Amino acid sequence: MTDTRNRLFTRGSWLETSRTAEILRAETTGGVLLIIAAIIAVVLANSPWQEAYEAVRDFRVGPAALHLDLSIGAWAADGLLAIFFFVAGLELKREFVAGDLRDPRRAALPIAAAVGGMVAPALIYVAVNLVDDGSLAGWATPVATDIAFAVAILAVISTHLPAGLRTFLLTLAVVDDLLGITIIAVFFTSSLHIGFLLLALVPIGLFALLVQRRVRSPWLLVPLALIAWALVHSSGVHATVAGVLLGFTVPVIARNPEAKRGLAEHFEHLVRPISAGVAVPIFAFFAAGVSLGGWDGVTGALHDPITLGIILGLVVGKTIGIAGSTWLLSRFTKASLDDDLAWWDVIGMAMLAGIGFTVSLLIGELAFHADPAAHDHMKVGVLFGSVLAAALATVVLRARNRVYRRIGELETIDVDKDGVPDVFEDEEHRDR
Known part of the structure; x- marks a missing residue:
């Protein structure tokens, strides 16, 4: 029998695979x-x-007295995206406490790929702007992956790629979100007001106390979350960080062994539709609206090193960073690519991760808010880079899709009375 523990992009456990499909x-x-x-x-x-x-x-x-006289666009970026990052916090904690990432062997690949997929785009952006005397302020703009956008493209492609690769895209995005949150908190906090930040710990602590006692009442939790958000916003730290901190406080493991899901998964099930269906689309509506200025405006933007650095970072940097770090992991460890996959599958998925959009626009807003021209060129770069990455990934993954269709079903999946496919039970038995 083949030892799946030393395979990259294996399908994971049945619990994680079925949960990934739902997400x-x-x-x-x-x-x-x-x-x-x-x-x-x-x-x-x-x-x-x-x-x-x-x-x-x-x-x-x-x-205004509470420093909350914000534009509608700012409310979308600072307020609604806090919901998105609350879900990200829940997902992060669950993955590292009860998900497949609690296993260091499984965690190594998405962590290495996420780090490589952030370092390479940042270096390419910096190199382009150093050569062409551009602005280094936007170095972090092309480092993020927009999981919702990428998954939507993957669904349109209707790819038959194995479940392990789809799970990799999701877990990569989870780690990517963690690193993106860290970048926002560390590098885009212009002035820190310690008093407000310390005050924010009070509602966050009360929120944590309630959820640790498995209190689910929105009449208690939502007001505490809003107060924590307002205080973090007033502290100078980007307010979306409050969402992550609140998400981290929610317990993952259910007290009752017979419960189908823990509190973190329960909240995630409730809030994810609001995040994906309301918060993120509204943010995109107000953040993506850039006046291109006709053909001359587009060509002018494409000659700006800011725009070029972002496009190359998303399209080239993400591909090199993710696929390259995966190859290095297989080259210098005992791990090898799963038998069902080819390296073109990995390259196609790395290209798909070049869709930055939501978090890239957020970081770009923070980096260039004081320079309207650079701000607009940043948006052009994110839009063009994300669309180009999606187009290239579509070409590669559609070609792989045709290959898998010719091969037919990768494996026959028999399901017992317990509802768990035999292939997952066989692998879990081999791992034991």
Whole structure:
């Protein structure tokens, strides 16, 4: 028997594979809504309704005394995306406590790929802007992967790629989110107000106390979350970090062994549709609306090293970073590629991870908020880079899809009365 412990991109446990499929279905719907919202935003920003769109986006609302007199666009970026990052915090904690990533052997691949997929784009961006005397402020813009967008493209491709590779994309995005959150917290905190940050620990602590006691009442938890968000926002740390911290406090393991899911998974099940179906599409609607200025405006943006650095970072950097780090892991360890896969599958998935969009736009907003021209060119770079990465990934993965269709089903899956396919039971038995 082949030892699956030394295989890269194995399918994982049945629990994780079935759960991944459920998440991918939810993210696919959210990704389609995200794409539609972005297209509408670009159309409005380049239409006779441009001024109306910008007036709504820039309209300020909120109590000035609490430093919350924000534009609608800022509310979407700072407020609604906190919901997205709360789900990311839940997912991160669950993966490292009860998911397949609790096993260091399984965690090594997505962690190495995520790090490589962030370092390479950042280095390419810096190199382009050093050569062409551009701005280094946006070095972190091309480092993120938009899982909702990527999964939506994967669903459209209708690929028959093995489950292990799909799981890899999701776990890669989870680690990618953790690193992205760290970058936002460390590098984009302009002025830190310790008093507000210490005050934020009070509602976060109360939230943690309640969820550790398995309290689920939204009448208690939501007000505490809102207070924590407001205090973190006032501290100078990006407010989305509050969502992650709150997500980290939620227990993963159910107290009752007979319970189908722990509290973290319960909250994730409730909040993910709001995140994927409402929060992220609304953010995309207000963040993606860039006036291209006709053909001259597009060509002008494409000559800017900021735009070029972002495009090359997303398209080339992500591919080299993820596929390269995976190859190095297999080259210098005893692990080898799973028998069902070819390296073209890995390259295609690495290209797909070049769709940055949501978090890339967020980081770009933070990096270039004071420079309107660079800000617009950043958006052009993220849009063009994400679309180009999606197109190239589609070409490669569609070709692989045809190969798998000719081969037929990769394996016959028999299901016993317990509902668990035999192939998963066989692998778990071999691992023991």
